Amino acid sequence: MSKNTLPSRSEDFNAWYNTLVVRADLADYGPARGTMIVKPYGWTLWENMQQALDKRFKATGHLNAGFPMFIPKSFIDRETSHVEGFSPELAVVTIGGGKQLEEPLIVRPTSETIIGHTYSKWIKSYRDLPLLINLWNSVVRWELRTKLFLRTLEFWWQEGHTAHATYDEAEQETLQMLEVYRDFARNEAAIDPFFGRKSDSEKFPGADVTYSIEAMMGDKKALQAGTSHNLGQNFAKAFDIQYLDKKNEMQYCWTTSWGLSTRFIGAMIMTHGDDYGLILPPRLAPFQVIIIPIYRDADQKASVLESVDNLNRLLIDNDIRVKIDDREELTPGHKFHYWELRGVPLRIEVGPKDVVNKSVVVARRDIVGKLGKQVVSTDSVVKSVSNLLVEIQEALLKRATNFRDSNTHEPDDYKHFQEIVSEGFALAWWCGDASCEIAIKNETKATSRCIPVSSSEGNKGTCIYCDKDAIEKAYFAKAY
RNA sequence: CGGGGUGUAGCGCAGUUGGUAGCGCACCGCGUUUGGGACGCGGGGGUCCGCGGUUCGAGUCCGCGCACCCCGACCA
Incomplete structure (x- = not known):
């Protein structure tokens, strides 16, 4: 491990x-x-x-x-x-x-x-x-x-x-x-x-x-x-x-x-991304689905691979970007980690039990472990996969947006501003003067990122740094 | 350009008072394995960053370079 x-x-x-x-x-x-x-x-x-x-x-x-x-x-x-x-x-x-x-x-x-x-x-x-x-x-x-x-x-x-x-x-x-x-x-x-x-x-x-x-x-x-x-x-x-x-x-x-x-x-x-690796948005991911065949003996291998081939063709026919990892020298567990590192949104496990039950196990990359796994019947796998890809796409957007919003704040005063930009974005009134921008950068390492259109909403305020009149707000943050 | 760090197998590292280079992973072969990072046996792979010096002998000590990484400066 x-x-x-x-x-x-x-x-x-x-x-x-x-x-x-x-x-x-x-x-x-x-x-x-x-x-x-x-x-x-x-x-x-x-x-x-x-x-x-x-x-x-x-x-x-x-x-x-x-x-x-x-x-x-x-x-x-x-x-x-x-x-x-x-x-x-x-x-x-x-x-x-x-x-x-x-x-x-x-x-x-x-x-x-x-x-x-x-x-x-x-x-x-x-x-x-x-x-x-x-x-x-x-x-x-x-x-x-x-x-x-x-x-x-x-x-x-x-x-x-x-x-x-x-x-x-x-x-x-x-x-x-x-x-x-x-x-x-x-x-x-x-x-x-x-x-x-x-x-x-x-x-x-x-x-x-x-x-x-x-x-x-x-x-x-x-x-x-x-x-x-x-x-x-x-x-x-x-x-x-x-x-x-x-x-x-x-x-x-x-x-x-x-x-x-x-x-x-x-x-x-x-x-x-997370500690396990990339998490790629389904709409852009090179592979949206990775299929991992699981078997013990030759009989199982034959039936599992046949089932995997059918599944693969079915997904391709429905314009889903899919890849089979049929490398024989690696155990399934190894492949799970391998593709999690690479951020493939969905993993489908196909084993002997699934062949018998006419089902597959589908695992979400954005929810690692058992919580993100579900058994899906072969009949409805295309629909389930399509829905899950949309769900993951939405979940990623929601998670990222929540993170953004919970780390973006409007400061009450400059001291508060300093606290905010040490660990997030500040949306603050700014007089527009470059000297304030420079002083803020020197004191906090944060720079003005952008001035949202209609940031002032018709209101006026005072510059977070110099207290002069300000008609616009700007996002400030440490930047790459 | 300043401060700090690191250079030894593809990657991560060890290498004692200086004595002629090793470990894990990866790789190759055979066999057994396979539902959350398998195991056994066998094998291949090295200008030890470079140059110079000290020494019988340098991965190791000294000097000078070079490269890369991190932090600054800089950066539609």
Whole structure:
């Protein structure tokens, strides 16, 4: 029993996470510092996320495209705050084919600049708008401190880039995609994030406004899990993205960008996982059901495997992602732990007794042990499994949301605020002044996460730090 | 870049006063097992992070590097 156990989640969350990511076959360390190898099991999870997101992007009128990973270095210099934000973390290529390049190339840290360059060529008329494109790619940012999925030198993501005729359209797009992320998080990943506008110091370099979804992890720290930016006309002006309007007058476009990355996998791990390992939401899990055959002798083996095959086919026919673990060298008990570590939502045990009784044992990953087990007749197994997958999905969302809410509080005063953010989220009146934000960070390590839309509900208050008038509330928390 | 820690088999570790490298898990073979991490027997696998020094002899002592991890700084 005491073999191969994970570090305790409650005692050492960090060690738990690092060990789990590797042991559950999601990812591994690459040979270069700070790089990540996403293993097939982790990549399948990412593919399922991609499908769920891509469906939503298509439904809102976007098309995918592929853009170069090499960008002329001069591009990054065109937008003032963009260059200031990204210069420290650029990977720069100076040699190609053995020769010094005339102009260095940067490995894309994000594609706003090359998109800007391209859109200025593509967009001539109001009839070309809106232009709605998404990219699935990887980007490189030379981070000092790395952690698998949460912050690596290279990571995989999608970046949407749109151009519009008016500010209102751009703002509407920005908020629409924020809502897409929120909906994805809630309904696919069973994570209900807070969402809102970023403070000036936390926003994307080059954006007028950044919105984000912010999720609470199992250690009560915040994770920015997706961002959507209204870029105003900053990139349009830097890259000359102009169109002729109906009155034959030149106008600058209004652009947006929005991204969600493999970091979100970290969010799922840290939201749902427990001491036994991952707990994956059924809608995204690479395998929704793992079937474990159990038998003693050759006769039993034959009948059990036949029964398992039938069950497997039945589930596949009903679009359930299922896998049989028929490895002969491992005992059933070992396989139970193996797949619990990997977070498969449902386990079906099929043994000699089940064959005789025309039944199977179904065990829930989110309720480990006998409490989560039930005997289901073969006739109704598809219905039971389908229902249970929905139930688990709902239970995970409910559990995570309860945890979030029971660790989020509105402070009465600054002392109270300090207590709250030492172990959770605070929703507090804030004057909007960066100096208060900085002081709070220095004194508590908590940063402003986002300012929920209509946070004030028309009321006014006083800043939790400086007592000056405040018209908005912001979430504050220690963050990844 | 500062503080701390660790480098010995795939992973986790032990290695005594310096004497020529071992344990558990994993892996391979055979057999018995299989409803919550099976067992027996046999087997394979090592530039002991690197370089230099001390010594008859270095995993061990000394010096200099390097890498990784943790905590800071930094981080759409």
